[in-house]
Amino acid sequence: MGRPPAKSPGKPLAGSLDRGLLPSLLGYGLRRTQSAVFADFAATFAHAGEALTPGEFGLLVLVERNAGLSQMALARALGIDRSTLVPILDRLQARDLLVRHRSPTDGRTHALALTPFGRKALARFGRLVRAHEKRILSGLSAAETRTLIELLEKVRVSARPL
Amino acid sequence: MGRPPAKSPGKPLAGSLDRGLLPSLLGYGLRRTQSAVFADFAATFAHAGEALTPGEFGLLVLVERNAGLSQMALARALGIDRSTLVPILDRLQARDLLVRHRSPTDGRTHALALTPFGRKALARFGRLVRAHEKRILSGLSAAETRTLIELLEKVRVSARPL
DNA sequence: GGAGATTGTTTGGGGATCAAACAAATTCAG
């Protein structure tokens, strides 16, 4: 069988693997960057003694800015199933960050809102997120940052609708 | 009960929610874009009657280009724990895409390799991935594509609390 | 009033992820 010129057999060099075409793929770079950013987010919060995921932060911001919204509306905004949202809200509610009020106008829905404690916590979280963003963007100029966010949006609209 | 002609204060319009500062955050845009790209990837494969995740594709490419590597080396390259890799390889092996050979030089390790069927399948997968990449990048010029991948890499370098 | 739709929840089924414990094999110290 036509074998390429013999390489050192057995042990591939630690750390440096042949990634083939992967580095040229946007999807690959996106996934790796996302993973690194997520890790930086987690580290930023852990260092401050807080615990929160990017998804939870986004959810809290949405609830703060749209007080009284229903779980269905929130699930739709997050792009997840309404049944997926239930345990997430359970956890946030157990942490006293938000509450499910009964809607006075529609007995089926829950009106979501931050607790006073949740509002204070979110202000704290927001400061951590800004510090985190500042760090991951420290290698980019303001113009590059704008370009990056803009290009990501362009990609998003070209991808198939969910 | 007459239905109110105007919007009552509780109901935000479907789809348009106040996202506050989220759209200005790179992490948020990254997460949403990643999600859309993932959905497009899945749709592309489903449309062709194939089933594969981006992670599985990356894994198969790594094994193809580095035949004989161990599970530890692969896990390290993927940035996941070696115990996480086990069920993933089980599934791929059950689909006859790859095999765990016994290493002749080190009885502890498994030498991973694609099966002949796996190589043929990966060639097919590669064509689907290129079509998928072409679509998600259809809104960008070649220069913009290069810029995007380059900026993502810059971010990855800055986000390194690992 | 009653049929049909909506909402939140529960249950069941996939997976992804890590940590800890283990057996088998290798490497290393003495």
Added chain:
DNA sequence: CTGAATTTGTTTGATCCCCAAACAATCTCC
């Protein structure tokens, strides 16, 4: 060479995310 330490793959246990289907409570519309 022999026993201790390390490495590798696996199993188990714990969270977590995701969806689909079924269900009761509630609302809407005819």
